[in-house]
Amino acid sequence: MKINKLILSFISAVAILLSTSVVSFAKVVGDKIVLGAAISLTGKYSSNGVHTQNGYNMAVDRINSMGGVKVGGKTYKFEIIYYDDESNPKRAAQLAERLISQDGVEFMLGPYSSGLTKAIAPVTEKYGVPMVEANGASRSLFTKGYKYLFAVLAPANLYLDVAIDLAVEKNNGKPVTVAMAFEQDAFSQDVRLGVLDAIERTGSKKVIDDKLPKELNDMAATLVKVKQMKPDVLVVSGHTKGALTAIRQIAEMKVDVPMLAMTHCDAAKLSKQHGKNSQYALCASQWHKTLTYKDNFFKDGMKYAADFQKEFGYDPPYQSAESSAALLVFKDAFERANSFDKKKVRDALAATNMQTFYGNIKFAPGGQNVDKPMVLFQVMCDGSGKCENKVVAPTKWASAKLIHPIPKWSER
């Protein structure tokens, strides 16, 4: 009994000690600007969560080693407090609350995925804490009138509408028939809305409009329909599993479709997992290393990719690149605001107009980045079966010519 009491008092002593020491963190300590982020280090988003974290860390190191942030004639360095949100929106919201009210963080970086960003945004808004996020593209984030949310990436509805335009262009400007298969989550449904807009705009016709379940690992039924109805374009969006399942079953079922457009190809490492079967797939991407945007910190995409490869041992997916860009935006805003006042920093963020290696960044009143188009790349393989992603649209950034229509399986 005595020992129990002893242990209990010991634990409470430690708890009290911890809780008081935590408070000593604040927005700016000494020469450090402390940013907070809840990131999915475990749970279903953990791989993309790690990409996000690596992107943040890479930018923090780079900015700090290149002189840091100059505010009021003094130089500050970035530091990030991370918490693991376990890929759980409720947990993410709790952690945001904790970062702000307990740890005293006054500037936030976004989590991974639209769903988690949606959970955190009301919290940061409530406290008036500016948040620059790089991984929540859902359109609904930007229609709520949030004043403190800024996204460096293009919204989800712009992901695949380019593909429809491209198909119409290849069809000599005549409308096309479109088959769609979208997962039922906020992000994919936003992508769908964008595609629907494009279909309407071009006078095209949708022939299949399937919704895919969350536990998707079989879309044979959709593909059989595609086979029978022979649309001009097949559009698929269902995160990594959608991309992997689609490619596997299209190859197995020998589905011939002139154009196949998807999301999440690089996160799914399509060409690595499927090799030649993934050839000719068109993929929407926020960023590609061959784009020629430039900045002073990472130079350009190729240099960023090389540095990232050296540091983390893999080619950076766009999730990392956009996360790095978020820090560049913060640095720029702090220096222009020349203050750590939340309101002033917020106004400086809203007035952002800059180029980074990731793309141009300029925020609309809703918070989304309106100055950076999406790119489409196509998986292209050489004779030996080595596959590469090459940008084919928009034409301004294209490093290869679009192969259209996709050769029939019987001719491959």
Next chain:
Amino acid sequence: MVFQYPMITVQACLDGLLLGILFALIAYGMALQWGVMNIINIAQGDLVILGGYIAYFMYLYGIHPAWGVIVSPIIMYFIGVGIYKLVINKVVDRDLFISILATFGISILFMQLMNFAFGADVVLANSGYGTTMLFDNNVTLPNSKIFSAFISIVFAICLVIYMKKSKLGRAIRATAQNARAAKILGVDTEKVYAATFGINAALCGVAGALISITFTIHPYMGLPYTIRSFMIVIVAGLGNLPGVAMSGMGLGVFEEFADYILGTEFRIGSVFLLLVLILVYRRFKLSRKREYLK
């Protein structure tokens, strides 16, 4: 749509049958341990996914994933026995609710452990088996699906023979009929239970390896397999292998048609709905039977 394109009907039936055979294999494992130990294993689907990861890792190391159907059940057997020794043996004589809770806990634990160990990426193993085309290319059957169905049948047949002929098989059946009597007659029921759970895990291992070849695997994708096998067993009853096979194939075809007619988004949902309907129907039938008895 189904009437407009008759080939879709053929395709749906064939796809459903091949898929159903695979489901039946998982369900058979569940029926076996349910019958013998009176345990409903919520972690069934997670064992399947774990089996899939074994095949996937063989594939990563350059071994053809088809060998997974041999290696995976062996490893899974020992994992199954391990789980039994650690957890299940403590709940085997208790009521059903406790065992459901225990296996539910195991399920969550497995999901998180797999996520921790293998990452949250969706993965698959490529068999490179190609495709069989029928009816002027209008119906396509991936050879991997045919392979899956074939292997499932082989394992099911082997198991039936084993249960009939071998000493352990007879002991398992005896325990299922009456554990106390079997114990009195010298059957080491503890061992039988461990072996049953191991065999179930091994069947899940085979199925998992096949799923990694035909579909995709992901740490959180186990639950739909648990539900499907639960349903098949409910329909077929315990200890009724032909019934399990038939209801498995029936479920496969039902799913495919639900997919075509209602849309892919209702695929899993329709399975759940069917489960509810069957449970209600069963209850209704039972209550009528009870009235006769009165």
